[in-house]
Amino acid sequence: MPQQKALIIGAGIAGIATAIRLAVKGYAVEVFEANSYAGGKLSEFEQQDYRFDAGPSLFTMPQYVDDLFRLAGKKPEDYFTYQKLDVVCHYFYPDGTHLKAYADEQQFAEEVKAKTGEPAIFTHKYYRNSSRIYDITNHVFLEQSLHRLQTYLSSKTLKSILRLFQIDAFRTMHQANRSFFKDKRLVQYFDRYATYNGSNPYKAPATLNVIPHLEQHFGAYFPDGGMYSITSSLVRLAQDLGVIFHYNSPVDEIVVQGKKVEGLMVKGDLHLADVVVSNMDVWFTYRKLLSGHPQLFPENILSQERSSSALIFYWGINKQFPQLDLHNIFFSANYEAEFKAIWNEKAIYHDPTVYLNISSKYQTNDAPPCCENWFTMINVPANTGQDWDTLIAEARQNIVQKLSAQLGEEIVPLIINESILDPRSIESRTSSYQGSLYGTSSNSQFAAFLRHANRSATISNLYFCGGSVHPGGGIPLALLSAKIVSEWVV
Known part of the structure; x- marks a missing residue:
């Protein structure tokens, strides 16, 4: 044959x-x-003597x-x-709080208590809930087809179906997170996981609170x-x-x-x-x-709501910042307003949450000596015909002001080269409709089935x-x- x-x-x-x-x-x-x-x-691409993961x-x-x-x-x-990260990410809040997301759950719970006052028992309780959602959904929603009869005939699937009421599908992520924590900074921390699949924590089901388990339990890594x-x-x-x-x-x-x-x-x-x-x-x-x-x-x-997109500035920085690590987040002062801008107004909020990735922290030859390669990203709406040139110029100014204030040094003079990726170029380079990073959004409890x-x-x-x-x-x-x-x- x-x-x-x-x-x-x-x-x-x-x-x-x-x-x-x-x-x-x-x-x-x-x-x-x-x-x-x-x-x-x-x-990946190279920019003068800097290498970037795109x-x-x-x-x-x-x-x-x-x-x-x-x-x-x-x-x-x-x-x-690859190597496992001891600290997954550094979080910087507008009020000056600096939270280290340790890979070890106990160490992270102690960090949370020290920085926010939230008792460690609440953090552990949250992760137990996240683990339970994973145990229920993994075999049904992740590892198998939802569109195949034999999926529903396995004993694992049947057990999961009988526990679906436990996956918290009828609250939003934000509502669920507020029920676990009183401190707004910690609620914001866990709300951020909605962005891992391009969704809105004020609309996406609390089932997505499974995502912290994937990161905390299984760990985060840096590929050599x-x-x-x-x-x-x-x-x-x-x-x-x-x-x-x-x-x-x-x-x-x-x-x-x-x-x-x-x-x-x-x-x-x-x-x-x-x-x-x-x-x-x-x-x-x-x-x-x-x-x-x-x-x-x-x-x-094909007509479903698309996920969010991204605006990325790839900057060659002529300095090293010891307070930064591989993954860094600089939070917005008003998270709800930021998501309203993205999802309701299809615009970019003036105080965006900034994600800063610096691979040269682990891969030193990704930047020249005493320099860093900054992958600087914010979440933005999918491309529906906005005036992106204007939005990008405004966003760049807001981002450098934010980072300069948080780091105590003017960033612009340190940027010696730059490339930009926006929803239009994401669409043209990767055939991702409207530049959406994750296909359709997960802003409803039925998204997984749709x-x-x-x-x-x-x-x-x-x-x-x-x-x-x-x-x-x-x-x-x-x-x-x-x-x-x-x-x-x-």
Whole structure:
């Protein structure tokens, strides 16, 4: 019997992981990538003598990466290594409070008590609640397809379904967090986890309070070589398994005969396939690659609210700041107003929460001696036609004023080079509709059920992976989407 062929659209992290899994299953796999590089959002670039990871900067759940090497019969450490962070993030509040998020729960609870006065028992209680939500939802919402009958026939799933009333789906994250803590700074701390999937804590269900467990229990890590080493190591593994990557090769069309995939049209050539997997945003997959089949579009899914986007300034800084670490957050003084600006006004708040990532703290050659590479990001709305040039100029001024005040030194004279990534360029570079980072938002209790499935309901042998489909955005969930696809494919 001839070897079956699988074609994958997009060399984002989910596309690469899917390629690995299908190659292990015996498929001949080829990946078509529009850019000249792999990784999608998880890419890198150099700016003079500074190296930057372009996109995701927080690494959690490393076991999902290691699993791919073990699945292929390889030793993960031969390809990819990382170190656990003792302090996950440094938080700076407008009132001068500096909170260190220690990886050790007891140490963090003591830090919280010392800085906010909240008893340590409340912090432990919160994490027990977060752990319970994870235990209930993991097998149903994360590791399996919600659109497959056998998911609901397993004993683990049935046990979880019987406990769904415990996942706190009918309060918002903010409401739940206020019930655990009195101190507004700590409520703001836990509200921030909504941004991990581009959502609004004042609207998103408290079920998303599972996210702190993923970070606190499983830990946060720094990959040796930076975040891009996740991409480069998995590409190397895929190539060792015989996967072929075609760069600078945007797909023009998914070719469908009747209601079955025949292959892909790339640069005028037809590439036949038994299976096609799209790692492109599901919105563009339908609107662009399946434009000749509008009767097959899941309009109810394609019209859903998109997640938030990001505005990132990549700054080469001509100084080192010992009070900063790998991950740093500078909070807004009015969190609710910030989210109202993003979600209701589709604008950028004048006092945004600033995330500052400095990989040179761990990877010293990412910046010249006595310098730092600043990945400076704020959450912004998805692109719906705003005057971004004006918004970016205003945001830059507000950000440098905020950082200068918090750090006690004027930042602008220290910036010796700069690049900018905004929702428009995120969309053009990564085919993420409206520049949304996580596909659709999770601002309702039904969001998990409304994400696009990992298999087409109308076109045979067409599958989907990546952050715009189930189970969601971010590196861990994108990797799980690849696992779900491989289990669907026979």
